[in-house]
Amino acid sequence: MIKFVTIFGLILLFGVTPCLAQGEHIRRLAAELLVAHGDARVLASQPQMKSLHKKGLNDRLRGSLSGLEILIRLADEEARERRTDAQLVVGRLTFFLRGNNLDEFTKTLSGLIKRYPLATNNILPAILTPARSKQAIEIHQEYCAACHNEPDNNVERPAKNLTLQLKTMAQTEFVARMIIGVRGDPSTGLGNPLSDEEIAALVAYYQAR
Ligand code: HEC
Incomplete structure (x- = not known):
């Protein structure tokens, strides 16, 4: 990315x-979650997409997951409240993405998006x-x-x-x-x-x- x-x-x-109306880390996390959710939607809804672009989106999602655990921790620190078991949830997301289970992947992200909404x-x-x-x-x-x-x-x-x-x-x-x-x-x-x-x-x- x-x-x-x-x-x-x-x-x-x-x-x-x-x-910065919203804490910097929370904002970054909220944006990452929305983009990952959107990328998964694009992947799921456009099966005819070129395999080149599919790979690009999958790589982007993997990249996003690789930084997510630390981002959740930073956001929770910023909020002074542990809202999420970062390791567990990123483990779940990684498992779903590997298995190409975009449905569960998206649902898990939706839960996080509710917890960390983007202030626009x-x-x-x-x-x-x-x-x-x-x-x-x-x-x-x-x-x-x-x-x-x-x-x-x-x-x-x-x-x-x-x-x-x-x-x-x-x-x-x-x-x-x-x-x-x-x-x-x-x-x-x-x-x-x-x-x-x-x-x-x-x-x-x-x-x-
Ligand atoms: C040197 C070429 C280049 C320039 C200049 C550039 N971008 Fe991009 N931009 C890209 C590429 C390539 C991507 C796709 C990156 C990816 O998929 O990881 C991108 C991604 C983006 C995205 C994310 C799109 C998505 O699908 O999530 C946005 C938004 C964006 N650019 C906006 C801008 C804006 C606004 C400017 C000017 C202020 C700008 N870019 C300047 C090359 C450029």
């Missing part, structure tokens, strides 16, 4: 104003104002379009057309993808360089296109 996208300039141009109040509803439209176009054209506008479908994990992708899923899931799918580069730290307001602008813009 780790991808080094050179969007260093974003930091200089737009500034970083992380608005800084981002949704994504209303497109003229200022946001301008900002989103600038960011998108400068930093996203080159990879995402014309996806190369001959790789395992293509960069998708974001406008089309948003229309295939709940907005909350897309927001989760924006939270964990965009990375900075090693010189800026690997965190997402986009602020919540920038994510909101982009989501509103993709939604309106």
